[in-house]
């Protein structure tokens with residue numbers, strides 16, 4: 541039996557949300573991850589070639605100051621993400637391309 545090859549439709553950015561309990565004792569990333577889908581849909585960022593993919597992970601290796609969220613390909617890492625900050629990240633960074641500098645704690649060297 542032949543297994544079809546993997547395929548990926550075009551996308552613009554990928555957001556990874558930590559939903560673990562070490563960086564955020566109440567696992568605040570879980571609610572953020574659900575909210576992220578709503579915000580992406582509201583801003584028209586769920587479908588088409590400029591869409592934003594989202595993923596959740598049990599740990600991003602930071603384990604403090606969470607919830608932690610990372611945006612690629614820029615390699616921008618945000619800390620202490622609240623629902624209000626998530627809304628800013630979606631509208632300012634993901635929609636308009638302006639990084640929310642006051643919430644960045646790390647950035648990938650040599651990122652585009």
Ligand code: FES
Nearest residue numbers: 560563600602603
């Ligand atoms: S549990 Fe969130 S970074 Fe490790």
